[in-house]
Amino acid sequence: MEKEYIDITPHRSIMCKISQTGYSVQEAISELIDNSIDARLENEKLTIKVTINKEHIIIEDTGKGMNKSQAKDSIRLGYSSKKEKLGEFGLGLKTATSFLGEEFVLKTKQKDLSEEYIIKYDENEWLEKGDWFKFPFIIEEKNDKTHGTIVKVNKIKIDLTDELLRKIKEELGRRFAPFILNDEIYLYFNGEKCEVPKPDIIEGTKKEIDIKIGKCEIKGWWAYQLAGYNKSYYGFNTFRRGRLVTVFDKIGLTNNQEIKQIIGELEISGVDITHDKKGWVKTSEEYKQVEEKLMEYFKEYEYKPKRLLTGYPASKGKVIGTVRQVNMFHAGNMEQEIKKVNKGDIIVTAMTRPQYLIAIRRAGGIITDLGGTLCHAAIVSREFGIPAVVGTNIATSVLQDGQKVIIDGGEGVVYEY
Amino acid sequence: MNIKIPEYLLKMPTYLPNDIEGMIFTYPNKFPLIKKRYEEVAKKYAMDPAGFREYGDSQKAELVVALDNLKKEYEEHKDKDLEYMVRMDQRLNKLFCFRFWIVNYLFADGPIHSFYVDNLKLLIRKLVKADETEKYEAKVEEIIQTLLQSDYADEYLQQALDCNTALNELKSIKEIESNLNKVTRLIDEDPMKNVNDINNIWKEVWEVIQNNEVIGKKLRHAIYQVKFRSSMLPLYNILTHTIEFRKENLQLQEKYDNMHLKIEEIFNKAKKELSADEYDLLKMSYEQAKNFAMYKDVMGAVDGKLIPFWFGIHDEIRDILKKSNPNMPIKSVGQAGMFYYLVWYLPTDLKSIVMTPDFTDFSLENL
Ligand SMILES: Nc1ncnc2c1ncn2[C@@H]1O[C@H](COP(=O)(O)OP(=O)(O)OP(=O)(O)O)[C@@H](O)[C@H]1O
Ligand SMILES: [Mg+2]
Numbered sequence: 001m002e003k004e005y006i007d008i009t010p011h012r013s014i015m016c017k018i019s020q021t022g023y024s025v026q027e028a029i030s031e032l033i034d035n036s037i038d039a040r041l042e043n044e045k046l047t048i049k050v051t052i053n054k055e056h057i058i059i060e061d062t063g064k065g066m067n068k069s070q071a072k073d074s075i076r077l078g079y080s081s082k083k084e085k086l087g088e089f090g091l092g093l094k095t096a097t098s099f100l101g102e103e104f105v106l107k108t109k110q111k112d113l114s115e116e117y118i119i120k121y122d123e124n125e126w127l128e129k130g131d132w133f134k135f136p137f138i139i140e141e142k143n144d145k146t147h148g149t150i151v152k153v154n155k156i157k158i159d160l161t162d163e164l165l166r167k168i169k170e171e172l173g174r175r176f177a178p179f180i181l182n183d184e185i186y187l188y189f190n191g192e193k194c195e196v197p198k199p200d201i202i203e204g205t206k207k208e209i210d211i212k213i214g215k216c217e218i219k220g221w222w223a224y225q226l227a228g229y230n231k232s233y234y235g236f237n238t239f240r241r242g243r244l245v246t247v248f249d250k251i252g253l254t255n256n257q258e259i260k261q262i263i264g265e266l267e268i269s270g271v272d273i274t275h276d277k278k279g280w281v282k283t284s285e286e287y288k289q290v291e292e293k294l295m296e297y298f299k300e301y302e303y304k305p306k307r308l309l310t311g312y313p314a315s316k317g318k319v320i321g322t323v324r325q326v327n328m329f330h331a332g333n334m335e336q337e338i339k340k341v342n343k344g345d346i347i348v349t350a351m352t353r354p355q356y357l358i359a360i361r362r363a364g365g366i367i368t369d370l371g372g373t374l375c376h377a378a379i380v381s382r383e384f385g386i387p388a389v390v391g392t393n394i395a396t397s398v399l400q401d402g403q404k405v406i407i408d409g410g411e412g413v414v415y416e417y
Numbered sequence: 418m419n420i421k422i423p424e425y426l427l428k429m430p431t432y433l434p435n436d437i438e439g440m441i442f443t444y445p446n447k448f449p450l451i452k453k454r455y456e457e458v459a460k461k462y463a464m465d466p467a468g469f470r471e472y473g474d475s476q477k478a479e480l481v482v483a484l485d486n487l488k489k490e491y492e493e494h495k496d497k498d499l500e501y502m503v504r505m506d507q508r509l510n511k512l513f514c515f516r517f518w519i520v521n522y523l524f525a526d527g528p529i530h531s532f533y534v535d536n537l538k539l540l541i542r543k544l545v546k547a548d549e550t551e552k553y554e555a556k557v558e559e560i561i562q563t564l565l566q567s568d569y570a571d572e573y574l575q576q577a578l579d580c581n582t583a584l585n586e587l588k589s590i591k592e593i594e595s596n597l598n599k600v601t602r603l604i605d606e607d608p609m610k611n612v613n614d615i616n617n618i619w620k621e622v623w624e625v626i627q628n629n630e631v632i633g634k635k636l637r638h639a640i641y642q643v644k645f646r647s648s649m650l651p652l653y654n655i656l657t658h659t660i661e662f663r664k665e666n667l668q669l670q671e672k673y674d675n676m677h678l679k680i681e682e683i684f685n686k687a688k689k690e691l692s693a694d695e696y697d698l699l700k701m702s703y704e705q706a707k708n709f710a711m712y713k714d715v716m717g718a719v720d721g722k723l724i725p726f727w728f729g730i731h732d733e734i735r736d737i738l739k740k741s742n743p744n745m746p747i748k749s750v751g752q753a754g755m756f757y758y759l760v761w762y763l764p765t766d767l768k769s770i771v772m773t774p775d776f777t778d779f780s781l782e783n784l
Contacts, residue, residue, distance in 0.1 A: 229551045229555060316558050334646065334648070338654060354572045354576060358658040360573070361577075370436075371435045373534065374530060374534065374565075374706075374709070379566070380571070382566055383566060
């Protein structure tokens with residue numbers, strides 16, 4: 001037997017290869033924002049500015065910055081001294097930047113240090129003559145009280161369309177919602193503040209949830225929403241330490257969610273996430289426990305509302321409201337009939353007439369016995385943007401005054417609430 | 418142009434979706450020639466938008482003249498007996514059938530219209546591109562709605578738009594300024610709960626503005642209803658609507674003003690992205706869908722004259738019949754009410770007037 005000792009320093013190309021994890025642009029940028037958030041100072045609101053254009057991507061923060069040894073370690077693959085933070089693998093900075101561009105410059109400074117540390121990485125140069133043992137590290141004197149880190153990525157590798165930029169902004173707002181809502185950070189995207197998108201939930205259905213199981217905890221809220229065009233847009237935004245892990249996560253839910261869908265936000269602790277931070281480690285015992293527990297919890301809340309009627313889909317949109325039977329025939333008592341309709345009510349009528357304009361405009365939805373997609377009720381509801389189902393034949397005899405229903409004007413169906 | 422409408426769509430339909438009066442079951446039996454007349458014009462105008470508009474105008478012109486004649490004759494006729502009234506109803510039905518029903522129902526609610534709307538929807542689905550279902554469907558829906566609404570404002574929309582001008586006029590009248598402020602506050606607070614106070618203010622306001630020309634013109638539908646119903650409520654309601662939906666009405670105006678630009682844009686895009694045949698079909702579908710909807714409204718404008726006159730005759734007939742038929746239920750019926758309600762209580766000789774087919778053609782002279 002013979003034993004040799006061999007050199008296993010990684011091949012230089014590993015620096016580029018690690019970025020090929022199937023990131024989306026949003027996810028890569030989020031990695032860099034994660035780092036900024038991890039570096040936030042206590043008692044000081046952190047500002048993060050993201051600037052993206054065809055030339056470069058800049059992530060700039062007012063966090064605590066790095067000291068010399070931290071800065072030196074930041075470029076090392078797989079090294080992380082973080083605990084209980086968003087970062088934990090020691091990879092994000094490197095993978096994200098090399099996914100986004102061929103070159104990056106990191107500058108960092110702490111408040112009480114009078115020097116700034118600079119790291120420059122150029123993919124081509126590195127591949128050609130990089131040395132694991134001699135990476136350049138620049139120290140520059142800077143005598144002020146500023147603090148923070150700026151990462152600038154140049155020679156962008158991705159194709160930035162306006163559509164993509166819009167999407168990134170929207171998603172950043174969603175991803176970092178807990179931090180924005182908690183007032184912990186200001187997040188700007190190309191000069192504009194990232195807004196947290198408001199979920200469109202059905203009034204009065206929001207419930208808190210707080211479940212402990214073993215060393216795991218699930219905390220947050222859920223509510224019903226009315227299904228949108230894309231019927232799979234339901235489920236949870238799941239968070240770990242306040243940072244979004246998954247969107248529209250169906251954990252604990254069945255797909256029996258056609259009209260009233262469950263949405264919510266769950267902060268899950270005690271379950272590991274994958275290295276690319278894109279998901280939970282589903283094979284872990286903890287994940288399975290959490291999933292099972294949620295299944296059990298949501299079982300009683302998942303059901304498909306009963307169909308009451310179908311008709312022509314006259315004007316798209318889904319609404320919930322209270323049925324008001326309104327008689328719009330010439331012989332009807334207009335005064336009485338108009339009085340019945342409160343804002344948001346669902347008008348149920350044989351057919352509409354122009355004299356009832358004010359009631360129609362107050363209505364949240366319209367259901368008629370008569371008419372096709374081209375009848376007045378259909379046209380008028382489209383004009384005023386009111387969901388409507390027409391030509392049901394039997395709405396006026398089947399629906400009870402005061403009953404709560406769901407209208408799906410795009411499909412032409414009326415459901416029990 | 419390479420558009421083909423399947424032959425069977427040009428035939429007399431056997432079902433109409435908006436047919437509350439069941440005319441599709443009555444008219445072809447009572448006036449058998451209607452089938453032939455409709456099928457002639459269906460063939461002729463199905464693909465001729467300009468021709469259809471001309472046809473619609475000519476129909477309306479005759480309808481108005483004939484209606485005026487009948488009304489005048491009826492008013493001047495002394496000793497109106499039951500038979501005269503029944504015959505008048507039948508003449509009105511004949512007029513309605515040949516000069517109103519074709520445009521207003523057979524075209525507007527019929528298979529040709531559906532054909533065009535279906536094609537319009539299909540072609541838009543081809544035109545729209547988006548990478549997510551949600552966005553795709555929303556975009557498709559938006560364009561379809563734009564095209565189906567077209568740049569024509571129907572009576573509902575027109576009423577809402579007129580409220581903008583009416584409101585500006587109201588604001589310019591010094592004498593009602595404080596009342597207008599007061600009523601605005603009440604409406605913004607709760608138009609339902611405060612309805613009595615609101616209507617009392619409108620009553621005072623109306624005293625001042627009732628001779629105002631702009632208001633009279635812009636709120637004409639409501640003012641007509643006031644006369645028709647002998648109640649001030651239709652007017653008060655539209656005045657409240659003017660305030661309650663002032664923001665939305667301005668938005669509607671803006672949307673409406675931009676409508677033809679938006680439509681132009683859609684067609685520019687369609688020209689680039691659809692084949693020539695598809696483009697032609699889209700264009701035709703849009704034109705005809707718009708025409709059919711528009712002429713439904715144009716014809717509907719005679720309602721104001723037609724309905725009180727005709728329904729008034731029905732009421733008179735009903736009251737007479739009720740006397741000899743105490744068990745007769747009181748129903749409110751529409752144009753074809755003779756055929757499905759009154760006829761059951763008529764004396765036998767008059768029953769046969771109603772239930773005998775009329776094989777003659779329509780003409781103004783012989784009506
Ligand atoms: N904006 C920043 N402010 C302060 N320190 C930073 C910043 N960005 C990176 N660092 C430092 O660089 C190190 C490496 O970052 P990197 O994202 O690669 O790893 P990580 O955040 O520790 O783990 P993960 O791979 O899970 O993101 C961090 O641990 C942190 O010390
Ligand atoms: Mg990190």
